[in-house]
Amino acid sequence: xxxxxxxxxxxxxxxxxxxxxxxxxxxxxxxxxxxxxxxxxxxxxxxxxxxxxxxxxxxxxxxxxxxxxxxxx
Amino acid sequence: xxxxxxxxxxxxxxxxxxxxxxxxxxxxxxxxxxxxxxxxxxxxxxxxxxxxxxxxxxxxxxxxxxxxxxxxxxxxxxxxxxxxxxxxxxxxxxxxxxxxxxxxxxxxxxxxxxxxxxxxxxxxxxxxxxxxxxxxxxxxxxxxxxxxxxxxxxxxxxxxxxxxxxxxxxxxxxxxxxxxxxxxxxxxxxxxxxxxxxxxxxxxxxxxxxxxxxxxxxxxxxxxxxxxxxxxxxxxxxxxxxxxxxxxxxxxxxxxxxxxxxxxxxxxxxxxxxxxxxxxxxxxxxxxxxxxxxxxxxxxxxxxxxxxxxxxxxxxxxxxxxxxxxxxxxxxxxxxxxxxxxxxxxxxxxxxxxxxxxxxxxxxxxxxxxxxxxxxxxxxxxxxxxxxxxxxxxxxxxxxxxxxxxxxxxxxxxxxxxxxxxxxxxxxxxxxxxxxxxxxxxxxxxxxxxxxxxxxxxxxxxxxxxxxxxxxxxxxxxxxxxxxxxxxxxxxxxxxxxxxxxxxxxxxxxxxxxxxxxxxxxxxxxxxxxxxxxxxxxxxxxxxxxxxxxxxxxxxxxxxxxxxxxxxxxxxxxxxxxxxxxxxxxxxxxxxxxxxxxxxxxxxxxxxxxxxxxxxxxxxxxxxxxxxxxxxxxxxxxxxxxxxxxxxxxxxxxxxxxxxxxxxxxxxxxxxxxxxxxxxxxxxxxxxxxxxxxxxxxxx
Numbered sequence: 001x002x003x004x005x006x007x008x009x010x011x012x013x014x015x016x017x018x019x020x021x022x023x024x025x026x027x028x029x030x031x032x033x034x035x036x037x038x039x040x041x042x043x044x045x046x047x048x049x050x051x052x053x054x055x056x057x058x059x060x061x062x063x064x065x066x067x068x069x070x071x072x073x
Numbered sequence: 074x075x076x077x078x079x080x081x082x083x084x085x086x087x088x089x090x091x092x093x094x095x096x097x098x099x100x101x102x103x104x105x106x107x108x109x110x111x112x113x114x115x116x117x118x119x120x121x122x123x124x125x126x127x128x129x130x131x132x133x134x135x136x137x138x139x140x141x142x143x144x145x146x147x148x149x150x151x152x153x154x155x156x157x158x159x160x161x162x163x164x165x166x167x168x169x170x171x172x173x174x175x176x177x178x179x180x181x182x183x184x185x186x187x188x189x190x191x192x193x194x195x196x197x198x199x200x201x202x203x204x205x206x207x208x209x210x211x212x213x214x215x216x217x218x219x220x221x222x223x224x225x226x227x228x229x230x231x232x233x234x235x236x237x238x239x240x241x242x243x244x245x246x247x248x249x250x251x252x253x254x255x256x257x258x259x260x261x262x263x264x265x266x267x268x269x270x271x272x273x274x275x276x277x278x279x280x281x282x283x284x285x286x287x288x289x290x291x292x293x294x295x296x297x298x299x300x301x302x303x304x305x306x307x308x309x310x311x312x313x314x315x316x317x318x319x320x321x322x323x324x325x326x327x328x329x330x331x332x333x334x335x336x337x338x339x340x341x342x343x344x345x346x347x348x349x350x351x352x353x354x355x356x357x358x359x360x361x362x363x364x365x366x367x368x369x370x371x372x373x374x375x376x377x378x379x380x381x382x383x384x385x386x387x388x389x390x391x392x393x394x395x396x397x398x399x400x401x402x403x404x405x406x407x408x409x410x411x412x413x414x415x416x417x418x419x420x421x422x423x424x425x426x427x428x429x430x431x432x433x434x435x436x437x438x439x440x441x442x443x444x445x446x447x448x449x450x451x452x453x454x455x456x457x458x459x460x461x462x463x464x465x466x467x468x469x470x471x472x473x474x475x476x477x478x479x480x481x482x483x484x485x486x487x488x489x490x491x492x493x494x495x496x497x498x499x500x501x502x503x504x505x506x507x508x509x510x511x512x513x514x515x516x517x518x519x520x521x522x523x524x525x526x527x528x529x530x531x532x533x534x535x536x537x538x539x540x541x542x543x544x545x546x547x548x549x550x551x552x553x554x555x556x557x558x559x560x561x562x563x564x565x566x567x568x569x570x571x572x573x574x575x576x577x578x579x580x581x582x583x584x585x586x587x588x589x590x591x592x593x594x595x596x597x598x599x600x601x602x603x604x605x606x607x608x609x610x611x612x613x614x615x616x617x618x619x620x621x622x623x624x625x626x627x628x629x630x631x632x633x634x635x636x637x638x639x640x641x642x643x644x645x646x647x648x649x650x651x652x653x654x655x656x657x658x659x660x661x662x663x664x665x666x667x668x669x670x671x672x673x674x675x676x677x678x679x680x681x682x683x684x685x686x687x688x689x690x691x692x693x694x695x696x697x698x699x700x701x702x703x704x705x706x707x708x709x710x711x712x713x714x715x716x717x718x719x720x721x722x723x724x725x726x727x728x729x730x731x732x733x734x735x736x737x738x739x740x741x742x743x744x745x746x747x748x749x750x751x752x753x754x755x756x757x758x759x760x761x762x763x764x765x766x767x768x769x770x771x772x773x
Contacts, residue, residue: 011351011352017326020573021299021325022152022496022573023573023575024325024326025150025152025299025325025326025329026147026148026152026573026575027575028325028326028329028330029147029148029150029190029329030147030187030190030575030577031186031187031190031329031333033326033329033330033333037351038351039351039352041358041361042361042365044365044367044459044460044462044463045367045463046463047463048459048460048462048463048464049459049462049463049472049574049576051361051459051578053351054351055184055186055187055351056183056184056185056186056187057184057187057577058355058357058358058577058578058579058580059575059576059577059578060455060458060459060462060472060574060575060576060577060578061573061574061575061576062462062466062573062574065573065574065575
């Protein structure tokens with residue numbers, strides 16, 4: 001299961017972040033580590049960015065980057 | 074970049090102790106800086122978003138020290154140009170190059186763990202750290218943070234609870250700074266977050282230049298695990314990464330994993346609250362249901378934009394009339410109290426006419442920067458970036474291009490500087506190249522003058538004023554052209570690194586009035602001082618060119634200004650600009666406005682005043698309306714010429730300062746020269762198309 005599989009309002013737990021190392025680095029520095037719970041807040045239309053909540057932060061990331069984030073089933 | 078910073082950094086010029094403010098974006102760092110330093114601060118360059126380095130002075134209990142406000146950053150492993158500045162700075166401190174006496178790590182109490190990540194990186198330096206725990210006012214539901222315990226566990230010199238919004242806790246912070254400045258002690262733990270086995274593997278390879286061994290280890294860990302800027306033999310790095318992997322960590326995420334493990338443990342013991350529920354909808358989220366709604370969101374954004382432009386044209390007219398009246402008063406006063414002669418002519422026809430024509434646009438510039446500051450400080454601009462990222466990506470830009478482009482409506486320079494937050498070089502470069510097409514406030518004087526004089530104030534479609542619509546059209550033309558060119562440029566510019574868009578959506582906040590006022594004030598001051606200097610110089614030069622050589626008015630059948638140096642230059646230009654509908658006076662204006670666009674207006678004012686040479690300053694708007702061709706007796710300026718001229722100004726690259734900043738930010742001559750070339754071509758042909766098509770359609 002990947003992050004974009006979540007519908008707005010649904011939650012999941014981070015397993016792994018794949019893809020570009022810069023993206024991975026930035027996300028883990030912001031505290032998006034494996035085991036962290038995340039909620040899908042909103043998806044911009046036409047596969048625009050998604051907004052997620054984890055810890056106390058709201059973060060927006062692009063759709064194709066969100067596809068690199070693996071959730072625990 | 075680094076050199077430039079040190080040259081302009083008075084904090085580092087003297088032996089006196091100084092203090093650095095470091096923190097995440099949106100943690101209220103700048104608000105604390107403002108409260109600490111009051112009006113004793115120096116902004117070393119144009120204000121944009123908090124991209125620039127600001128230095129302030131604090132006087133408190135017999136102590137005085139300097140405070141440096143660094144750009145917001147999430148980590149010392151930089152992912153944008155902004156963050157690179159901070160990372161380079163901190164690395165220099167670690168090498169013992171003018172380090173601060175204290176680092177104040179500003180932390181958002183409502184987002185504790187994430188903010189402490191940077192604090193934990195700063196703690197690797199052997200420099201005392203004070204945590205300024207800001208936004209205490211946002212903690213609710215009986216949440217408590219045990220500051221003493223937090224300080225002890227982190228190993229910082231102190232934790233001070235603060236609310237910059239309510240101006241609480243600042244005295245305590247100053248007291249704490251005083252105490253630490255006197256003792257100079259550093260109470261850090263040694264790499265409390267890092268696994269000893271990893272330290273063992275790294276120790277033989279650490280860089281001996283670093284003053285602090287802990288920082289050297291952490292820096293090496295970042296280098297080894299991220300493989301950035303690694304030259305030559307990397308086999309040792311590979312074996313360290315293997316060792317880290319055997320210990321059960323992913324090398325790329327080991328630093329973050331271990332630091333967060335350490336931080337989460339601390340936060341759980343000092344922060345009393347019910348477990349954070351990520352299901353809980355914050356108040357901002359409820360606002361966002363409306364403000365970033367699929368269809369409603371963009372509609373609201375467009376409405377806000379329309380409202381801003383409408384207000385520039387309606388509200389601003391009142392203070393503009395006062396300023397006009399004031400300028401008239403001054404010239405009348407000088408005319409009646411000074412003996413006539415060359416000095417009086419320079420004053421009235423050159424300086425007052427030129428500078429006065431510019432000062433009048435101050436209200437519009439203040440209003441525009443007021444709205445932009447409000448949109449930024451409330452957190453709304455981040456939502457705009459979120460909504461528009463998809464569309465912007467399609468045009469070869471970036472969601473974070475929106476704020477620089479909108480700042481470009483005020484001035485291209487802060488706009489170009491704020492592109493540093495865009496993480497990808499290609500998208501940043503494209504944004505810089507098209508940004509000067511956003512109609513800046515320096516074009517506003519030109520549009521206002523021409524629209525006011527030549528576009529009738531009729532109502533169309535029931536509610537729209539034709540003058541307002543024409544203005545909106547000019548902004549629209551520049552913006553749409555910019556977007557189309559962005560698409561084209563991005564096809565030809567090679568990618569240096571991949572693009573990503575990771576952006577925090579900060580909670581909506583009521584802007585702090587003091588910050589907004591300060592920002593608007595600085596913007597206005599820079600406009601007056603910088604524009605004023607250029608305009609004053611050009612006005613005087615132009616007055617000489619337009620007044621000499623003196624010819625006997627009796628001996629020629631036309632106004633003597635035609636025989637002046639300026640007249641000769643303008644007439645020489647006429648064949649080139651005739652197809653655009655421009656005459657020699659506009660030609661001089663085009664030349665002088667290569668220094669800065671608004672000079673066009675002061676140039677026209679100076680020329681008409683010299684031509685008139687009467688005992689009063691000429692009202693420029695009336696003078697242009699009533700100007701007739703000496704031979705045909707027809708009006709020189711028609712609505713069609715005005716329109717062509719406005720289109721020329723939409724596209725033309727007439728700003729030395731923009732050229733200089735593009736040179737600096739791209740670190741090449743190629744890009745600024747390319748920018749001037751494409752914009753000049755666009756301006757020339759754009760204006761020609763408007764004028765020639767207008768003629769064909771039967772307008773004159």
